[in-house]
Amino acid sequence: MIDLSHGSAIRWQDLRQLSFPGRSLYGVLGHPVGHSLSPPMQEAAFRDCGLSACYLRIEVPEAELAEAVQELVRLGFRGWNCTLPLKRAMKGLAGWLDPWASLLDTVNTVCVHEGKLAGWNTDGPGWEQALREAFGVDLSALGIFVVGAGGTAQALARYAFWRGCSKLWITNRTWEKALQLARELQEWARELGRPSWIEPIRWEALERAQAKPPADLLLHATSVGLEGEGGLAFLSSLLEGKLLVYDVVYGRGKPTWLVEEAQKRGLQAADGLSLLLHQGALAFQIWTGCDPPLETMRQALLSAAGRKWN
Structure with a gap:
């Protein structure tokens, strides 16, 4: 039995054991990644927009990234985020890069279309929005x-x-x-x-x-x-x-x-909680084409972090 409770992660090799009929698949890749607060934030956004989707923490060592990406595409994942130390390696696997991914030399957001990977960097623009807000x-x-x-x-x-x-x-x-x-x-x-x-x-x-x-x-x-x-x-x-x-x-x-x-x-x-929020909102928009429900995402993130907004 695979435990997907809050704070847990699944090895990429074990994804094939799961079944999510009728739901779009997304996730965050990292090593380690069990600490990530992105799942409650993104799943709250999916619910708010009436989208049937799930977002998983997926454990991927850097040496296994290329193989893991092939499996994600095979399983029908529509997109994912990635954390350090995977961001630079992910850039090399994407067939198309947005201008910021090219300039910043890293990819933290991937969108899959017809089996092809498009790489984005939402960290820079998300940080800029966080600074403007704060x-x-x-x-x-x-x-x-x-x-x-x-x-x-x-x-x-x-x-x-x-x-x-x-x-x-x-x-x-x-x-x-x-x-x-x-x-x-x-x-x-x-x-x-x-x-x-x-x-x-x-x-x-x-x-x-x-x-x-x-x-x-x-x-x-x-x-x-x-x-x-x-x-x-x-x-x-x-x-x-x-x-x-x-x-x-x-x-x-x-x-x-x-x-x-x-x-x-x-x-x-x-x-950096505000950076996590704003880069995640931009990723959500890239994946779904929907305006991100920022306040819903903010409250889910705060709750997961045990925090109040300053």
Whole structure:
């Protein structure tokens, strides 16, 4: 007996044991993926729009992605989301890419039509909508300090650049990764003839309070600090003035440490729950052609996370 209760996931090899007659199939692929809050959010949207569909958590190790995708197509899945570390590999499997998937070098949303895969990236546009909802700001007007240089940080830094952000500071525990991302963006700026301020900053310099980027927005995109301050205590010295704070990760039951710390200091701050909401709403629209019932999705997401909207 396969348990598909809340918080559980199914191995892609076991999907053939399930039967959902008359229902369209969707899911989220990842490794691990049992923590994902996307299923209650998407299934609430399906119900609200009167669609007979289900959305599953599907465990797919990166090495098995191509084989798993073949099985999903064979079983009639109409689309899916994917989480890290699958987003870049998924790009290579899609026959068609939307412009953001190409520019950001990752795919987080797939739509299947006649056995062919179309790849989309809704993370960037979803993040932009989350910022507009939380802070009422436009990306092009912001100087952004990006903490992290992994997959999510790379995608959002690239998105900010292409949306017209001309000031970016980038830091990462591994200096080479911060330097590589900064150089990529600097090269794009030169090719476009765009005046841009893009600077890598050493993590150690921030820890020693030797650097203080004059940013408008602090974007945290690492796995550090989810349960507590962890290795992020040095960011406290930056939480002043009118700095906006966005933490890509999100907490269950309450916001992340960074968001709470910023709010204690009177700053506007939000965490990745809003990104999850807005990227998911865009994915729903891509799959169904329906206007996403945003408030229904929001309430389902909040309930699943044990949260109240700030």
